[in-house]
Amino acid sequence: MDSLIKKLSKSHKDCPECPSPKVVHTFFENILGLLFPDFASELLKEEDQIGEKIEEIRHKLSRILIRNKHLHSGEGAEIANQFFEGLERVYDLLQQDVQAMFDGDPAAKSKTEIIRCYPGFYAVVAYRVANLLHTLGVNLIPRMITEYAHSKTGVDIHPGATIGERFCIDHGTGVVIGETTTIGNCVKIYQGVTLGALSVEKSDADKKRHPTIGDFVVIYAGATILGGKTFIGEHSTIGGNVWLTKSIPPKSKIYYQAKMYNPESDQTDTYIIKNEG
Structure with missing residues (x-):
């Protein structure tokens, strides 16, 4: 038992932040709710509210990256800034994806149905968010995001x-x-x-x-x-x-x-x- 305790103690010391799956999943769900109010815990009806939410999520991402420098070669705060600079492009791509799914499926009655009900769309959102982090040189976290979507949808898309x-x-x-x-x-x-x-x-x-x-x-x-x-x-x-x-x-x-x-x-x-x- 002492040998096992020593091995486990070392593994815990080597992983002070990691980050935990819960932290990464929460980050993705916050981004999902920001981009698509269908998934939001609260609606942000004023522009000031949206700006505040962006700053809140940006700060959280910055903290994750600063505490886990082994997952990237840049500055955590700067990578977080670059992520949100690229998020508009991701949003525009996802709007096109929604339209393509709606146009291509006669069973879809609305784009809201696509967003709320289609596992393929959920998986594509996770991929596009994870891919943005991947292109910014972040390791592991993008895979954790796409694997989270994989567990929910059965769709496995590598962020690369x-x-x-x-x-x-x-x-x-x-x-x-x-x-x-x-x-x-x-x-x-x-x-x-x-x-x-x-x-x-x-x-x-x-x-x-x-x-x-x-x-x-x-x-x-x-x-x-x-x-x-x-x-x-x-x-x-x-x-x-x-x-x-x-x-x-x-x-x-x-x-x-x-x-x-x-x-x-x-x-x-x-x-x-x-x-x-």
């Missing part, structure tokens, strides 16, 4: 991914978007889609391991697209349960791939059932 305007995740559950994924503008993906890596070797950590998705691409449920050299050309449609590890040109339509036994050759051949360029 690059995602363009008017991004739409429909249904959402089971979506995985890897760290070096690049997604263009006006892309729509459905549940169970994986944009992943072909290699899990640690030596490849600094390489582009995940695919690039061009503008106006639609990826249907259960599709898996792997590899840093895999490029999906713009205006392409990827059907449900497709498995892709090679690039396809613009305006392609990949409906699905199936393995079929060929009795003449006594082998299992792979067929692309339909691919229209």
Whole structure:
């Protein structure tokens, strides 16, 4: 028991601030409520109130960063300032995302429904907030934010991914978007889609391991697209349960791939059932 106590004591001393998941989750929920009053604990109807709320959250973020200097290489207060300077761009992108989800889903009766009820939207908000921190050189905290959203929505988006305007995740559950994924503008993906890596070797950590998705691409449920050299050309449609590890040109339509036994050759051949360029 004494040995265990010593080990635990050392781990606690090495983690004086950390920061705790609760602190990071509260920060994200404050940002969420600031950007979208649907999630706010109180409505801020006056501009002065909004300004005061921004200063309150800015101060909290600054304190988190100052107390956890090991998570970044800059000045905590300055990073907090830069975060709020970039927050308007995040807000504008999220408004476009809401509109894209509303335009692309005939079941949606209002944009309020999208904001309040759609797990894909919640996950995209977490990603865009986390990505802003990630681009400012902050470590760990962005991952804690996206993993918090992952636990609530089933959507796993790495904050290091690059995602363009008017991004739409429909249904959402089971979506995985890897760290070096690049997604263009006006892309729509459905549940169970994986944009992943072909290699899990640690030596490849600094390489582009995940695919690039061009503008106006639609990826249907259960599709898996792997590899840093895999490029999906713009205006392409990827059907449900497709498995892709090679690039396809613009305006392609990949409906699905199936393995079929060929009795003449006594082998299992792979067929692309339909691919229209």
